[in-house]
Amino acid sequence: MVQLVGSLRKELADSLSSCRVLVVGAGGIGCELLKNLVLTGFKNIEVIDLDTIDVSNLNRQFLFQKKHVGKSKAQVAKESALQFCPTANITAYHDSIMNPDYNVEFFRNFMLVMNALDNRAARNHVNRMCLAADIPLIESGTAGYLGQVTVIKKGLTECYECQPKPSQKTFPGCTIRNTPSEPIHCIVWAKYLFNQLFGEEDADQEVSPDTADPEAAWNPEEAAARATASEKDGDIKRVSTKEWARSTGYDSIKLFNKLFKDDIMYLLTMDKLWKKRKAPLPLDWQQLENHALFNEDSPGSGLKDQQVLGIWGYCKLFQHSVETLRSQLEQKGDGAELVWDKDDPPAMDFVTAAANLRMHIFSMNMKSRFDIKSMAGNIIPAIATTNAVIAGLIVLEGLKILSGELESCRSVSSSTANYPEVISLVTYEEPYDELEECQRSPDYFFCTVFDTFP
Amino acid sequence: MIDMIEKEEPIISEEEAAQYDRQIRLWGLDAQKRLRGSRVLLVGLGGLGAEVAKNLILAGVKGLTLLDHEQVTEESCRAQFLVPVTARGQNRAQASLERAQYLNPMVEVRAYPDRPEDKPDDFFLQFDAVCLTGCSRDLMVRVDQLCSQRNIKVFCGDVYGYYGYMFSDLGKEHHYVEEKPKTVKPAQGSSDGPEAKKAKIDPNETTMVKKTASFCSLKEALEVDWTSEKAKASLKRTPVDYFLLHVLLKFRTDKGRDPDPQSFAEDSQLLRQIRDDVLESLAVSGDLLSDDFVSYCFSEMSPVCAVVGGVLGQEVVKALSQRDAPHRNFFFFDGRKGNGVVDYFGPN
Numbered sequence: 081m082v083q084l085v086g087s088l089r090k091e092l093a094d095s096l097s098s099c100r101v102l103v104v105g106a107g108g109i110g111c112e113l114l115k116n117l118v119l120t121g122f123k124n125i126e127v128i129d130l131d132t133i134d135v136s137n138l139n140r141q142f143l144f145q146k147k148h149v150g151k152s153k154a155q156v157a158k159e160s161a162l163q164f165c166p167t168a169n170i171t172a173y174h175d176s177i178m179n180p181d182y183n184v185e186f187f188r189n190f191m192l193v194m195n196a197l198d199n200r201a202a203r204n205h206v207n208r209m210c211l212a213a214d215i216p217l218i219e220s221g222t223a224g225y226l227g228q229v230t231v232i233k234k235g236l237t238e239c240y241e242c243q244p245k246p247s248q249k250t251f252p253g254c255t256i257r258n259t260p261s262e263p264i265h266c267i268v269w270a271k272y273l274f275n276q277l278f279g280e281e282d283a284d285q286e287v288s289p290d291t292a293d294p295e296a297a298w299n300p301e302e303a304a305a306r307a308t309a310s311e312k313d314g315d316i317k318r319v320s321t322k323e324w325a326r327s328t329g330y331d332s333i334k335l336f337n338k339l340f341k342d343d344i345m346y347l348l349t350m351d352k353l354w355k356k357r358k359a360p361l362p363l364d365w366q367q368l369e370n371h372a373l374f375n376e377d378s379p380g381s382g383l384k385d386q387q388v389l390g391i392w393g394y395c396k397l398f399q400h401s402v403e404t405l406r407s408q409l410e411q412k413g414d415g416a417e418l419v420w421d422k423d424d425p426p427a428m429d430f431v432t433a434a435a436n437l438r439m440h441i442f443s444m445n446m447k448s449r450f451d452i453k454s455m456a457g458n459i460i461p462a463i464a465t466t467n468a469v470i471a472g473l474i475v476l477e478g479l480k481i482l483s484g485e486l487e488s489c490r491s492v493s494s495s496t497a498n499y500p501e502v503i504s505l506v507t508y509e510e511p512y513d514e515l516e517e518c519q520r521s522p523d524y525f526f527c528t529v530f531d532t533f534p
Numbered sequence: 535m536i537d538m539i540e541k542e543e544p545i546i547s548e549e550e551a552a553q554y555d556r557q558i559r560l561w562g563l564d565a566q567k568r569l570r571g572s573r574v575l576l577v578g579l580g581g582l583g584a585e586v587a588k589n590l591i592l593a594g595v596k597g598l599t600l601l602d603h604e605q606v607t608e609e610s611c612r613a614q615f616l617v618p619v620t621a622r623g624q625n626r627a628q629a630s631l632e633r634a635q636y637l638n639p640m641v642e643v644r645a646y647p648d649r650p651e652d653k654p655d656d657f658f659l660q661f662d663a664v665c666l667t668g669c670s671r672d673l674m675v676r677v678d679q680l681c682s683q684r685n686i687k688v689f690c691g692d693v694y695g696y697y698g699y700m701f702s703d704l705g706k707e708h709h710y711v712e713e714k715p716k717t718v719k720p721a722q723g724s725s726d727g728p729e730a731k732k733a734k735i736d737p738n739e740t741t742m743v744k745k746t747a748s749f750c751s752l753k754e755a756l757e758v759d760w761t762s763e764k765a766k767a768s769l770k771r772t773p774v775d776y777f778l779l780h781v782l783l784k785f786r787t788d789k790g791r792d793p794d795p796q797s798f799a800e801d802s803q804l805l806r807q808i809r810d811d812v813l814e815s816l817a818v819s820g821d822l823l824s825d826d827f828v829s830y831c832f833s834e835m836s837p838v839c840a841v842v843g844g845v846l847g848q849e850v851v852k853a854l855s856q857r858d859a860p861h862r863n864f865f866f867f868d869g870r871k872g873n874g875v876v877d878y879f880g881p882n
Contacts, residue, residue, distance in 0.1 A: 084795040087835040119836035461560035465848040472840030503874030
């Protein structure tokens with residue numbers, strides 16, 4: 081005779097209340113997941129997150145309120161969950177899961193591990209720990225309206241690292257330095273510029289015109305000549321951008337004229353580049369200032385960040401942010417370096433201004449700080465509902481695992497790609513017998529095809 | 535509904551912009567403004583109701599009114615996360631109010647302890663959208679009829695154990711926009727010509743395309759005639775969840791409650807009986823719904839509430855913001871299999 085505890089068979093309800101589970105991450109998916117686990121009847125839950133609460137989390141991480149901004153996500157999530165289920169046994173760790181304290185023995189304590197992460201490094205790490213400990217892992221991810229859940233179990237499914245994941249998009253140096261054609265090229269340039277001026281200088285993040293650009297040469301001999309000349313010719317390459325800036329005392333107007341006038345005029349001498357492209361138009365600080373005096377930019381209505389200023393507006397923003405960053409550097413002392421952070425206003429202002437000035441030079445429509453922040457900061461839009469759906473699906477897969485029904489676990493995705501199915505099961509292409517070795521697991525393990533979010 | 539935004543001109547404050555940042559980046563400022571001007575009624579604060587309340591409050595509607603005549607029981611504390619464990623015996627809507635308000639102080643949350651059946655027509659007409667959970671079939675049909683002709687968006691939803699559904703009636707003419715990538719015209723003539731020197735169009739630019747969708751009433755959706763040849767032919771492709779819904783709504787009407795784990799034996803028997811009656815009255819085969827479903831439709835399962843509540847919440851957001859294609863007109867979720875499907879039931 082079937083016995084129920086709520087919706088569940090009694091045997092399942094009993095095993096839920098005795099098993100221990102680990103939730104890695106207490107953010108968008110983590111908050112929803114913790115709530116679902118507690119309400120479903122899981123009694124022993126451990127949750128770990130290294131992050132603190134930010135105001136932009138509050139549109140979806142519902143266990144947090146405004147008064148919690150700045151506090152530990154794991155800690156506050158635990159306290160909020162206990163409010164509606166005081167009998168749950170929750171342990172919170174304000175820590176990184178990659179801390180060596182959380183070794184294989186630690187992972188072996190759990191019947192189930194559920195990821196609620198937002199970065200590949202941590203996912204790779206947890207993947208390997210779960211393989212080593214031979215514990216089932218439920219992997220998941222969301223971005224905007226899309227989401228996915230996948231079960232990873234050694235010996236049964238592909239692991240998270242079995243298939244190569246697409247890496248972050250990069251652009252060729254000459255596109256960034258010489259011939260940008262899209263706003264993103266200008267934004268990347270502006271971030272490089274920030275590092276060259278205020279942060280850690282990186283040889284792969286040059287901002288000056290690339291004289292060795294193969295496209296600039298009319299013939300192969302010229303290309304070779306340009307390449308060697310660029311090393312000998314002192315002006316552009318020899319002095320680093322930071323040294324040059326220091327030598328002028330980070331004078332914002334001198335900086336402006338070098339980056340947005342002199343360097344552009346140099347690019348114009350590489351005439352082959354402009355045969356089939358619209359040539360860039362250099363800016364002159366003095367001219368722009370004179371023009372602006374007669375044409376005041378009227379402030380728009382609505383949100384500040386969503387406005388697109390006029391060219392003089394970005395000149396002023398450039399000047400102002402350079403001055404602020406200069407004093408930040410001074411305060412930090414000798415040999416100091418700043419790290420770019422989208423949530424640090426002058427750093428974001430600087431990239432907004434520099435990117436827009438460059439976009440204007442290359443005849444692209446300028447963008448609002450809001451739009452530039454999305455691109456420069458790699459912000460993934462996020463809402464409560466997608467996370468709620470995915471967290472629900474995670475628990476449903478978890479219940480299958482705890483019922484001993486691993487074979488019935490699937491990769492589940494929430495999207496409109498298979499409309500009218502909006503929550504669909506991804507079926508494996510090959511039968512379990514014909515799987516390939518995963519080179520990451522020394523104990524030979526078998527794979528099938530899936531892909532997840534970065 | 536489109537008038538709403540022009541009349542009130544809700545301005546998004548810097549504070550709201552900071553909090554709603556990650557969703558404004560998804561659905562845009564206009565959509566957020568429309569949400570900001572919308573008032574929604576939510577009936578039923580069980581497991582599904584609490585999820586919908588959370589989702590709509592976080593989305594930033596102008597106001598959410600909670601209506602529930604039920605009292606908090608021990609079961610309620612297990613089912614939803616808004617009711618404090620100390621609130622046993624209190625009205626469920628009122629007990630949920632404080633935590634609901636904490637989710638987002640910028641939304642006006644109200645709670646009423648009355649039966650929706652006792653509310654006059656006027657009550658329902660003050661909202662832009664109405665969302666009914668845990669309601670009887672008759673009430674849902676009545677409210678749908680009353681509201682949709684006045685361009686008030688109507689949603690229904692329930693969770694029964696591992697199963698859940700959502701229904702929407704957005705009216706005969708629901709206008710919305712879809713964001714599509716802008717198509718870039720290919721360059722003409724020789725590549726050396728002046729065309730090549732034109733300013734580049736940002737390939738990531740998009741354009742808004744206006745569309746319209748038409749919805750039928752709940753009554754029409756539930757009273758599909760299965761005796762016609764066309765209907766019979768489509769049965770193979772029809773999710774059985776549709777028939778399961780009929781069974782569960784009939785149980786609710788007959789017993790005044792949903793299947794209760796405490797009365798598992800009798801309720802199971804009654805469910806099987808009702809299944810036989812319903813399928814017969816609809817003139818479809820008794821084989822469509824095997825006995826299997828019976829033990830899986832008790833109580834509200836939290837993860838199923840989360841899934842259905844997430845989909846339902848997002849449909850309300852889409853309808854109020856008039857952005858993105860709405861699901862038309864049912865969404866069924868089977869928590870045992872793990873898949874969810876949209877399907878249309880109603881006159882063609």
